[in-house]
Amino acid sequence: MISATLPAGITSKKSIKGFSMALAAAVFWGVSGTCAQFLFEQKGINPAWLVCWRLLLAGIILMAYTVSRKNSDAFKIWKTPKDALQLLFFSIFGMVAVQYTYFYSINLSNAATATVLQYIGPLIVVAFYAIHHRRWPILVEYASLVFALTGTFLLVTHGSFKQLVISEKALFWGILSAFSLAFYTIQPVRLLRKYSAATVTGWGMLIGGIAFSFISKPWDFHGTWDLGTWSAFAYIVLFGSVIAFYFFLTSVTIIGAQTASLLCSVEPLSAAAVAVVWLNVSFGAMDWLGTLFILITIFLLTKGTKDKF
Known part of the structure; x- marks a missing residue:
């Protein structure tokens, strides 16, 4: 794999941990996206309000955990101006x-379409590293990209391009989401080599939440607040934010940014599974075919990386 971020001397046991954490993060994110659509469509929650509180609460929880740990590096990152500046860039x-x-892309379209557009992100990540290292991707990377994108496409569109007919605004925000995902994956790698994932993620969320509070007032709530809202919101904050982002950034330090981002292609699979159980959505032949392609992607990535350990 193109893995400038892959630490030398990495063990197979550690690689399994990295793969597992990336996959778990993808599942948590997939379910979180479905919960978000539920809140937007059925509870009238504003996306900006949800993002603001998600960042603030998740950031507070992660920082509390980071500060309480033995030999915590929570405040060391501020002692180096270059690192502090990179942290601010990562946060915003x-x-x-x-x-x-x-x-916002989900709100303008739906979780399926937003996921398809965001998963242009891994292509951007691989392209960045290919240009950065001045080399073409190897065959297994080409195959992984093809299977990942094809599987995601089939899973959320059933093979019909017509289902991706959305407004120009939704298309713009969806593509912007893909570039944001790529930046989020690549930019903090140097920080994660020096500081713990909990520190980088915690500060990123807390600073981001505080900054975003100037744009979206956290006290200005609109929508229906009941048990369903509480449950979906709690899941988004805990599993879709604290645990998922921590798992993903940790996996990046173990298996590399490209591999971690490609493994997250199972996110649509988890979203589809929840939709079947929760929203009674039918799971047809195209869904199963998309699932198969995504599983093949995971197999290729695992086998292709195994020889590097």
């Missing part, structure tokens, strides 16, 4: 951007 153009663009 990475953490805030990747969440708001995705949620």
Whole structure:
């Protein structure tokens, strides 16, 4: 794999941990996207309000955990001006951007379409590293990209291009979401080599939430607040934010940005599974075919990376 971010001497046991954490993050994100659509469509929640509180609460939880740990590096990052500046960039153009663009894209279209557009992101990541290292991707990377994109496309569109007919505004925000995902994946790699994922993620969310509060007033709530709202909101904050982002950034330090982002192609699969159980959506032949392609992607990535360990 093109893995400038892959640490030397990595063990197979550690690689399994990296793959597992990336896959878990994808599942949590997939379910989180479905919960977000539920809140937007059925509870009248504003995407900006949801992003603001998601960042603030998740950031507070992660920072509390980080500060309480033994030998915590929570405040070391501020002692180096270059690192502090990179953290601020990550908070605004990475953490805030990747969440708001995705949620706003869901609000303008739906979770399926938004996911398809956002998963142009892995292509951008691989292209960046190919240009950066001045080399073409190897065969297994080409195959992984083809299967990942084809599987995602089939899973959320059933093979019909007509289902991607959306407004220009939705298309713009969806593509912007893809670039935000790529930036979020690549930009914090150097910080993650020096500081823990909990520190980088926690500060990123907290700073991002505070900054976004000047745009979206967290106290200005509109919508229906009941048990369903509470449950979906709690899941988004805990599993779709704290755990998912921490898992993903940790996996990036173990298996590399490209592999981690490609493994997250199972996100649409988790979203579809929840839709079947929760929203009674039928799961037809195209859904299963898309699932198969995504599983093949995981197999190729695992096998293709195995020889590197």
